[in-house]
Amino acid sequence: MITLDDLRAAAARIEGRVLRTPTVPSHALSKATGAEIVLKLDNLQAVGSFKERGAANKLALLTPEERSRGVITVSAGNHAQGVARHASLLGIDAVIVMPRFTPAAKVTRTAAWGARVVLEGNNFAEATAHADALCAAEGRVFVHPYDDPAVMAGQGTFALELFEDAGPLDVFVGPIGGGGLLSGCAVAASALRPEMDIVGVQVEAYSSLSAFPGDELMPPGGATIAEGIAVLQIGRQPLSVIRDHVSRVLVVPERAVEDAITLMAEGAKQVSEGAGAAALAAVLTYPELFRGKRVALPVTGGNIDSRILANTLLRTLLRDGRLLCLKMDIPDRPGVLADISRTIGDAGGNIIEVSHQRLFTAASVQAAELEVMIEARDPLHAQQIMEELAKTYIVRRV
Numbered sequence: 001m002i003t004l005d006d007l008r009a010a011a012a013r014i015e016g017r018v019l020r021t022p023t024v025p026s027h028a029l030s031k032a033t034g035a036e037i038v039l040k041l042d043n044l045q046a047v048g049s050f051k052e053r054g055a056a057n058k059l060a061l062l063t064p065e066e067r068s069r070g071v072i073t074v075s076a077g078n079h080a081q082g083v084a085r086h087a088s089l090l091g092i093d094a095v096i097v098m099p100r101f102t103p104a105a106k107v108t109r110t111a112a113w114g115a116r117v118v119l120e121g122n123n124f125a126e127a128t129a130h131a132d133a134l135c136a137a138e139g140r141v142f143v144h145p146y147d148d149p150a151v152m153a154g155q156g157t158f159a160l161e162l163f164e165d166a167g168p169l170d171v172f173v174g175p176i177g178g179g180g181l182l183s184g185c186a187v188a189a190s191a192l193r194p195e196m197d198i199v200g201v202q203v204e205a206y207s208s209l210s211a212f213p214g215d216e217l218m219p220p221g222g223a224t225i226a227e228g229i230a231v232l233q234i235g236r237q238p239l240s241v242i243r244d245h246v247s248r249v250l251v252v253p254e255r256a257v258e259d260a261i262t263l264m265a266e267g268a269k270q271v272s273e274g275a276g277a278a279a280l281a282a283v284l285t286y287p288e289l290f291r292g293k294r295v296a297l298p299v300t301g302g303n304i305d306s307r308i309l310a311n312t313l314l315r316t317l318l319r320d321g322r323l324l325c326l327k328m329d330i331p332d333r334p335g336v337l338a339d340i341s342r343t344i345g346d347a348g349g350n351i352i353e354v355s356h357q358r359l360f361t362a363a364s365v366q367a368a369e370l371e372v373m374i375e376a377r378d379p380l381h382a383q384q385i386m387e388e389l390a391k392t393y394i395v396r397r398v
């Protein structure tokens with residue numbers, strides 16, 4: 001079991017190698033959630049994630065003989081970048097095994113730090129099995145992404161900084177993948193802020209602790225935007241800490257994580273990956289648990305693929321009604337498109353995209369189907385635009 005002394009030793013060891021990230025209040029998120037939200041911005045780390053804290057501490061503890069053998073790890077991306085960066089700084093040869101479907105941005109950034117990247121396995125478990133075999137064959141030192149006391153202590157330095165900078169807090173909400181971050185922060189909280197609630201967050205497909213504090217479950221797995229916490233089984237050492245110090249574990253749906261990414265970007269002006277927005281997703285999903293309380297949320301990482309971020313923002317805008325997709329059956333005659341455009345413009349809408357199909361979808365050769373994407377101010381405005389069009393045309397909302 002790691003202790004507060006281990007965390008403080010790790011903080012001294014990695015000082016100057018890892019950025020002390022800012023802790024800031026977010027008035028926009030506070031207004032949206034009904035809680036007083038404080039953000040700790042580890043998305044601003046050099047590798048875009050808190051993960052380099054644990055990697056830096058672990059590698060700094062290696063003996064000269066261990067450094068000469070080189071290191072290997074398995075990761076969906078953020079731990080990979082942390083190990084790659086600090087191995088490069090220390091002159092240690094590093095191999096990183098990543099699942100085949102790791103976002104391209106994380107693969108590219110990991111390789112850019114000088115590590116050899118191996119893409120193997122369809123999920124974290126399969127990638128881990130390959131890394132274990134490669135480690136044995138090459139005689140490397142395995143740097144576990146979470147089930148290691150040195151890594152856990154390094155991640156716990158996040159909480160030491162937070163508690164020094166944030167002032168009084170009622171709740172700390174943290175994502176759980178393998179459990180390294182939450183266990184390290186829980187140790188800090190139990191020693192320094194014993195009155196504070198510690199809440200963990202998992203996504204539905206990887207909710208191994210959804211029966212918390214009962215038995216650990218084997219979740220179904222599958223696709224998730226929060227790939228940074230897409231771990232089927234939490235580490236055994238983090239689990240023992242979490243069972244002792246964490247008050248509850250909340251499970252959030254995919255949609256809530258997408259909404260949190262968008263709110264983080266629009267409200268807090270911070271780019272966050274899915275795992276980094278999971279804590280905010282929990283506050284959005286269970287507002288009654290946090291309303292009126294001062295809540296610390298870690299923005300644990302910002303390494304989200306640009307295409308995924310763009311699609312997430314658009315999906316949220318569609319759900320919110322700020323993007324309106326309409327299909328209309330229209331007569332195929334001159335002036336109809338101009339009339340529709342004028343109606344939308346007069347109603348204050350902005351046309352984003354138009355698809356006009358005559359040949360394959362229209363019921364009559366004298367008709368056409370029009371699909372139009374419109375930007376609106378809010379859901380009420382979107383409804384008003386639709387009602388204006390419906391006065392003249394048959395309109396279906398997609």
